[in-house]
Amino acid sequence: MSCSSTVVTPPKVPVIQYRTNQSNTSRRQQLENQAFSLLQACTSFKQVVQIHAHINRNSIHQNNFVATKLVSRCFSFHNPSYATRVFAQVPDPNHYLWNTMIKGFVHAESYEDALKFYLKMVNHGSKSNSFTYPFVLKACAELTAFEEGEVVHGQLLKLGFSSDVYVQTSLIDIYGSCHHIVAARQVFDRIPERDIVAWNVILASYVRCDLVGIAKELFEYIPGKNVSSWTTMIGGYVQVGDYRKALEMFRRMQIEGVRPDKMTIVTVLSAIADLGSLDLGKWVHDYVKSNDIEIDDFMGTSLINMYSKCGSIDDAREVFVGIRLKTITCYNAMITGFAVHGLGEEAIKVFKEAERTGSGIDDITMIGVLTACSHSGLVELGRMYFHSMREHYGIEPRMEHYGCMVDLLGRAGQFDEAMEIIDSIEADQVMLYALAFACRIHGHVELGEELARRMTMLDPTNSGLLVLKSNLYAVNGRWEEAAGVRRLMENNGIQKKPGCSWIEVDDVVHEFVAADDSHPCSEEIISKVAELSEQMKLFSPRELLVEDMRSTM
DSSP: OOOOOOOOOOOOOOOOOOOTTSOHHHHHHHHHHHHHHHHHHOOSHHHHHHHHHHHHHTTOTTOHHHHHHHHHHHHHTTOHHHHHHHHHTOSSOOHHHHHHHHHHHHHTTOHHHHHHHHHHHHHHTOOOOTTTHHHHHHHHHHTTOHHHHHHHHHHHHHHTOTTOHHHHHHHHHHHHHTTOHHHHHHHHHHOSSOOHHHHHHHHHHHHHTTOHHHHHHHHHHOTTOOHHHHHHHHHHHHHTTOHHHHHHHHHHHHHTTOOOOHHHHHHHHHHHHHHTOHHHHHHHHHHHHHTTOOOOHHHHHHHHHHHHHTTOHHHHHHHHHHOSSOOHHHHHHHHHHHHHTTOHHHHHHHHHHHHHHTOOOOHHHHHHHHHHHHHHTOHHHHHHHHHTHHHHHOOOOOHHHHHHHHHHHHHTTOHHHHHHHHHHTTOOHHHHHHHHHHHHHHTOHHHHHHHHHHHHHHOTTOHHHHHHHHHHHHHTTOHHHHHHHHHHHHHTTOOOOOOEEEEEETTEEEEEETTOOOSTTHHHHHHHHHHHHHHHHTSOHHHHHHHHHHHHO
């Protein structure tokens, strides 16, 4: 019996050589240029390491020109730690190298490291320039580090960079991100010639602060609005829950001939999902397909969420199957979609597929899995996944995971185990409410009262809590106590938040709020409801059952 082995040869990297008949200066220049060209052409991090070895061998690793390119390639292959090692080999880094490190950390979303390197740069005595500060301020904005941003702003003023348009735009962004809209507006108003980027950043700042009315007024004044301007405004309405205005803005955008991009479509799909407008969602999906917009993981996840929330889980599944390169966000959306539709087994199948593909199970995945088990009564399976989170998936359970387990156990009537979880952590209102609602379903009034007492301590004026407490008494026929809770609400001026629902008829979404008669067809609707109510009173439950049986024959 013979055996053979295959030797895998790593990709060859040209050896950096030089001719001996050249001067030392020109030889080093040639080496540096060769290294730069090789780094420019490399296609993997393994090649970067090999080229770095040759750079070290030829003693050009301390050259700022070479080190800057090497650091840049390290970040492009997502290896900031190696970039830091390369940087440490340069005894006197110039501002190009410092800027590349700060920029690399920002692009890698390592914002704290970016600020640490900026501080090192200042302490080192290296001179910053106008290209340094947009990235430093970006890091401050992402960390909502207002005080640090103010310090950087002060340094900008001293160094004379505050008039640079990119720096000014970055200052607006950080103040807006930190909800200091007055400071953001002051910077904006001082810009002598504002470009569309500056307009869009101040618009986004108002939106972040939920000042959508002021943002709308500002929007109308923006010269040369681009797709980002429109998307920001649509997103603002979605953020404050005014989905109809978000869709109106989208329609107006199309009328004015502005072509939506992928971000616009995703934002609009979010509004449609919350409205539950399936026909409109399908129209947007058709628009995506007819305009050859790629349905990647980002777009696909939004479509899955939209179809799931609009009640068409089959359409959601079709989108999911059609996504070529699925990320964990796609799997999470599909798992959650199946979960809320009570299709627990289908959700678990998708979860197992995500495991097989190595997509990277995260805490959101486990919330979806536990929700699926809860809504489908898969108690043992849910318990198994919950207890294996740390050991098998390396995920530390958060409040949401504990809440899913309490909901699962409460729905199954296993109140003792649910209370063990609640007593072992600092349970929040959502968790207590979930178990209290289960108490109402199972008629467990005593535990429901105890949970209501705990919730009252957390939020004494919660109208939903008091209504739940009243219903707990009513479901057990304790009418006097139920009425007492209602009287307490009236005496303290606590009103139940009105219920709200939507229905789509002929491509128009109609909104209904309890005790609101502002709908143009209110009289006809109320009359029809009264008519149906009277007809229902004519039938006993048994007669209704007989009628149902006849209708199916």
